[in-house]
Amino acid sequence: MNSLHSGNGKILKTSLVLLIGALSLTGCATTTVEHQTIASAADPYEDVNRDIFAFNDTVDSYVAKPISDAYKWVTPQFLQTGIFNFFNNLKNVNVVINDVLQAKFEQSAEDTGRLLVNSTIGLGGLVDVAKDVGLPQNDEDFDQTLAVWGVPKGPYLVMPLLGPTTARGAPSSVLDTAANPASYIGMPIQLVSLLNSRANAQGSLDVVQEGALDPYVFIREGYLQTRDHLASDGKNQASLDVDSELGDNNVATTKTVTDKKVATDSTVAVADNANYNLRLSSADSFGGAARSFDATAKSFENANDKIDQLAKQQKTTKSRKAK
Amino acid sequence: MVFKNIKIIAVFIGLLLLGISNAFAIEDGAKQVVDKFQSELIAVMKNGKQLGFTGRYDKLYGPVSNSHDLSKIARIVVGKEWEKLSEAQQKKLVDVFSKLSVASYAHNFKDYSGEAFTIDSEEETARGGVVVYAHLSIPNDKDVKFEYHLKDKDKSWRIINIVANGVSDLALKRSEYTSILQREGFDSLIAKINEKIDNYSKL
Secondary structure (H helix, E strand, O other): OHHHHHHHHHHHHHHHHHHHHHHHHHHHHHHHHHOOOOHHHHOOOHHHHHHHHHHHHHHHHHHHHHHHHHHHHHOOHHHHHHHHHHHHHHHHHHHHHHHHHOOOHHHHHHHHHHHHHHHHOOOOOOOOHHHHHOOOOOOOOHHHHHHHOOOOOOOEEEEOOOEEEEOOHHHHHHHHHHOOHHHHOOHHHHHHHHHHHHHHHHHHHHHHHHHOOOHHHHHHHHHHHHHHHHHOOOOOOOHHHHHHHHOOOOOOOOHHHHHHHHHHHHHHHHHHHHHOOOOOOOOOHHHHHHHHHHHHHHHHHOHHHHHHHHHHHHHHHHHHHHO | OHHHHHHHHHHHHHHHHHHHHHHHHHHHHHHHHHHHHHHHHHHHHHOHHHHHHHHHHHHHHHHHHHHEOHHHHHHHHOHHHHHHOOHHHHHHHHHHHHHHHHHHHHHHOOOOOOOEEEEEEEEEOOOOOEEEEEEEEOOOOOOEEEEEEEEEEOOEEEEEEEEEOOEEHHHHHHHHHHHHHHHHOHHHHHHHHHHHHHHHHHO
């Protein structure tokens, strides 16, 4: 019985491998033909992502937006601000954890101060007193920590209902949720948290709606650039890629150079992914996210070493600056 | 003879000084171009409501097209697709793209509530461009960090890219435009741009 069982398992395994192989082959074939832009190197599953994006958009226009509009209409502004401050303050628990994981010890002390001041004098976080004391809100999360630790972001993914993320961002947001006290409060407050998030996104969504020629690409680019900017604390600039093209006063004569640049860029991106075993076929993006979970778990096993390394790096850069 | 030599030296020094002052003029130029454009923008914002969309558009057309290198930006945002376009199509693209750029300024900077631009610093890039770092202060809100990337065009500096809080307008537009060109073609791109301009004028 046992041997039969293992035999079945083998057949299942081989057929799965074949299936995945076949899917990835067709995936490769279509990607080389259809997607030739630089950006699509970061978005190999564009077709699937676009479908989910369209689904999310429909759900948003028929469910989330009407409820959020009603919330904004019913709730006075001071209360909306209070609610925003309350959830923002709780998020700082996660910010402090990630400050430490990125070896930003000074900032972690400031953010702890921020959390304490707002939770006490700020009436449980309803009033943002810390801002006026000179402790601005910092933005740190597990995705940024993994980026600092050198984990590549992997392919761009659009999650049903949750929206844009990456193979690195998806498992990170699970950790972010776990490290946010708001996740442990009961259902009605969770709903308010959701309403608050949606209502605050309205401004950005208006910009997309008014300004974007292709909302899908606009959101993807905006998301990836903003995440890179945050993870590198403003040191990474997407514009640097473009700078090489800016140097070409005559695009016609330097066309081949530009083309080569595009090719190297995408090869680098592909190599980057391959290094981290994140080279996925177009069908198994969610499997990729699962693998990314594994990678994340492994990263955390070495967390101590990473933090030590980062702290050392920061010390040396500081002493260099001092000299 | 001595006088002649002195004369030559004087002329030489004069030329040298002229050269130096010219170099300085270009150095200063980048910052001045941004500064001038920002103050023109704030001026339009202050009268934004009375001017209305058309008024703001007319007032901003000169300032935007004089401070930006719109034809170069239009060429970069379509990437290598530019080469595949006919001359008439290229001309059409530059034309509607310029209109869209002015229209989006006219739409986004429609009123004034105490905003102020401040130039922080400038830096030369390795490729002979200049980056001007600035920020927009908005009362009761976080500052928006701006980077203006400028390139020399016929001895005057022109804005070629704006990076706001780490998001590069040029990179974002290039992804959008090349994606639409590849997926739907040139006519669809032009139709979409015209639709946006139309929407801006109605909002």
